[in-house]
Amino acid sequence: xxxxxxxxxxxAPQRLSWGYLLIAYACSVLLVTxxxxxxxxxxxxxxxxxxxxxxxxxxxEGGAWCNTTEDCSSRRLTDLGxxxxxxxxxxxxxxxxxxxxxxxxxxxxxxxIRYCDGGSFAGDAEGQDRNGTKLFYRGLxxxxxxxxQLMGKGMDAAKQVNSAIDFCIHxxxxxxxxxx
Numbered sequence: 144x145x146x147x148x149x150x151x152x153x154x155a156p157q158r159l160s161w162g163y164l165l166i167a168y169a170c171s172v173l174l175v176t177x178x179x180x181x182x183x184x185x186x187x188x189x190x191x192x193x194x195x196x197x198x199x200x201x202x203x204e205g206g207a208w209c210n211t212t213e214d215c216s217s218r219r220l221t222d223l224g225x226x227x228x229x230x231x232x233x234x235x236x237x238x239x240x241x242x243x244x245x246x247x248x249x250x251x252x253x254x255x256i257r258y259c260d261g262g263s264f265a266g267d268a269e270g271q272d273r274n275g276t277k278l279f280y281r282g283l284x285x286x287x288x289x290x291x292q293l294m295g296k297g298m299d300a301a302k303q304v305n306s307a308i309d310f311c312i313h314x315x316x317x318x319x320x321x322x323x
Contacts, residue, residue: 176284178259179215179224181277184285185257188296189234195250198303199293202238203286206258215261215280216272224259232257248305252297256289 178184191198206223209215218224238253239245260266266280290298298304 175279175281176288177279177281178219178226178285179209179261179278179280180219180227181279182226182259184259184281184288185226185229186289187232187234187255187257188293189238189240189253191250191252192240193250195248195252197297197301198248198251198305199254199298199301200238200248200251200305201254201256201293203256203264204232204258205263206261208263209261212270212272212278215270215278216276218261219276219278222257222259224261226257226259229257229259251303252301254289254293256286260285 176184190196209218209224215224220228222228222230232255234240234253234255235244237245237248238255240249240253242249256264258264260280260282261278262280262282264282264286267283268280270278270280272278
């Protein structure tokens with residue numbers, strides 16, 4: 144059954160051939176949510192099970208910032224700047240559903256927000272390469288669009304929501320306390 148577009152979006156998310164969802168193109172100029180090259184951003188979702196169905200772990204995929212126009216322009220031709228070049232990730236380590244490998248989050252809903260904006264999900268601007276090609280720095284809009292979609296997939300009723308960044312900071316704090 145097809146779903147109606149959400150307000151501000153042109154269409155429902157589309158499945159990639161390898162696994163999960165592309166964020167729908169925003170139909171308003173004010174809501175353009177795209178990767179560096181203008182392709183729609185993507186995320187992968189693995190549904191939780193058992194006692195973890197109402198717990199969520201959101202991983203913001205890393206990729207380092209592009210620091211120059213040339214660097215950002217070359218990234219638009221890779222998976223760090225375009226969903227056109229993305230391949231599926233394996234949910235392993237703290238994203239794994241194997242209890243012995245991941246005793247804390249193995250049965251949670253796990254989301255990996257794919258990195259393609261060149262600025263750690265913080266930007267909201269446009270640029271232009273020397274040849275006139277537009278570059279989109281829309282990481283903040285990508286984050287907001289993914290969270291909006293996840294709310295509609297059950298995160299709004301979550302008992303626990305954590306990000307991988309929060310978990311790493313927490314673990315570093317525990318290590319620091321143990322060392323001191």
